[in-house]
Amino acid sequence: MRAEVQALLSNHTWTLVPRPLSHNIVACRWIFRIKWNPDGSINRFKARLVAKGFTQRPGIDFHDTFSPVLKPVTIRTVFTIALAHQWPILQFDVNNAFLQGSLNETVYMAQPPGFRDPHHPDYVCCLSRAIYGLRQAPRSWYMALSSFLEHEGFIKSKSDASLFIYHKEGVTMYFLVYVDDLLLTGNHGPSLARFQDRLAARFSLKSLGQVGYFLGIEVQPSSTGYFLTQHKYVLDILQRFNMADSHPAPTPLSATAKLSLVDGSPPADATLYKQVLGSLQYLLCTRPDIAFAVNKLSQFMHAPTQLHWQHVKRLLRYLCGTASLGLRLSPPTTSTLVAFADSDWAGDPDDRTSTMAYLIYYGGNLISWKSKKQRSVARSSTEAEYRALAHATSELLWVQNLLIELHQPVSSPPTLYCDNLGAVNFSANPIHHSRMKHLALDFLFVRDLVQSASLHVRHIPTAHQLADSLTKPLPITRFQLPRSKIGVVPSSILRGRVKDITLD
Known part of the structure; x- marks a missing residue:
């Protein structure tokens, strides 16, 4: 607790002032946590002074509160790129990250319990910096960090606001932000070291070396890649x-x-x-x-x-x-995008809606997946499958744009596999429009992409449809994509108990 108060005072977080009569006073409290290592041992004991942000008044004590967080798909994509080029992935932790952000509003907080000034016990803290618990604290920290990164030459990704990209004079660096947990990778070791020094000079930084335990995910390196x-x-x-x-x-x-x-x-x-x-x-x-x-x-x-x-x-x-199972990422041999999309038809007994699912592979690594109930009732299995194609295509385009921003364009148009011939034909043949004219126009963009050769939609037998395991309760829990036959999966791996989620 003393170390926390000392850190707050050294960062000039507040100034003691007489209690104002016309302002809201935000209360605060102490939060105690035990920080654990991946092996279950205790790392350290931690005390945090947290403001009771639920007592703040919207529009008066705070305005903007949103703080972007890193998408899991972005993490897996960057890991795949780093494996392809054998780049190191460095991990950092920012000490008292929220104290780095400045406040634009006038906020008064009560003095910390147990640490009241004996000479001015009735005074309150006029905050000049954000503190944990305030509604605007994550936003303030993110703005401070993004301003520093942009000054260093990084560009904020349009696909993911928590991804920053540096690409100048042959040097490429990716900087990933999840609140106060940071990842850095790139192709030039001296540039990574220089940027790390500048980052540590601006913020109170703790270098954790090669990534090992990030956001509760254990990253186990091996000769074949990473096991998450x-x-x-x-x-x-x-x-x-x-x-x-x-x-x-x-x-x-x-x-x-x-x-x-x-x-x-x-x-x-x-x-x-x-x-x-x-x-x-x-x-x-x-x-x-x-x-x-x-x-x-x-x-x-x-x-x-x-x-x-x-x-x-x-x-x-x-x-x-199956507690020890996870996701294996291997060095990719190609830079292609392959997806599987599937849907049941009227599988929900309550409202007869369908469940759609998709799996997306980049270079043979599974990077994105989803199982979701559709919002409307499909009049045919073809309609249900085509809606699944549309959702998978939307995610494919997002991943493709992300790769373009990362300066890692795919080598060929993405391939999307579906086990419904009607949906496959409808995606390329406008003669079926009369059967599906009730579909919303925003789903027809799949056909435009197919006709412009920006997307390939292919039929695949149901026995080889990997996404089928995310649309119904089947004992299919091994998601493999053979390197030899992209999109063709032996039916033998779809039977039996779970052994691994990996790349064949």
Whole structure:
């Protein structure tokens, strides 16, 4: 606590002034945390003075609050590029990051509990810098950091506002920001070292060396690339909900499960149900095998039943047996984008909507995936599949634009695989327009891309459709893309228990 107060005073965070009568006084409190190492050992004990931002008044005590955060797809894409060129990935942590941001509003805060000035106990702190807990604190820190990066020659990415790119005179550097956790990679070691020195001179920086533990994700380097796993996070979830010693389940969700909103079973504890599903949302960063199960079970958070809760516990039992699984990123041999898109038809028994899904590979590495319930009812399986194509195409275009900004353009137009011949034909043949004229015009951009040769849509047999595992509860949890036959996956890997999520 003394170290925290000293850091606040050395950064000139506030000035003690008499209590104003016409201003809101924001209270504060102490928060204590234990920082852990990836192996479960204690790193350090930490005390943080946090303002009670919920007492701030909108439009008076704060205005802008949004602070961009890094997209997981961007992280996996940059990791793939670094593996392709054998670039180092350096990790940094900023000490008291929010104290680096300046406030544009006049904010008064009560003195820290236990550290009141004995000569002026009734005075309050007039804040000149942002402090943790204030609504505008993340925004202020982000603006201070982005201003410094832009002064150093970095350009903010249009695809991801938390990605900054430097590309001058043959030197390329990528700087990734997630609040106060920073990653830096590039092709020129001396330039990386010089920029690191300037960054440390501007901010209080802690260099963590090569990336190893980032945002709760363990990055395990090897001769074959990186293995991303959230092993400790899974164990923490199981321990928190008393499922650490449960009997493992072979699949995330039963293949015969028919989940509906009203199933006749008694209601379950909605608070506990939401806590479990909320914890599992972040696990999707490295576990695409549970994407469908989490998406399906999240649809009943407003009114869960005992049957829903039983399937949640089954998902936890599956994680109990597969806690060490993760996502493997290998050095890519190509710079192509390959995607799989699929959808069931009227699979939801309550409103007859469909579930769509897609998987996107860059250079053979799985970088993006999603399982999502469609918003409208499809009148045919072709319509449901085509809507899945449209969503996958939108994500493909975003990834393609991201790669162009990173100065890593793809070598050929992306290829999108679909197992529905009607949707494949409709994406290229306007003669089918009369059957699908009720579709919204914004979905027809897929056909424009196909006709301009900017996108290739290909048919693939259902047995080889990788995205099928994210649209229904099937025991398909191994997402492999063979190097020899892009898009053609042996059906043998679609059977049996989970072994790995990796690249064949």
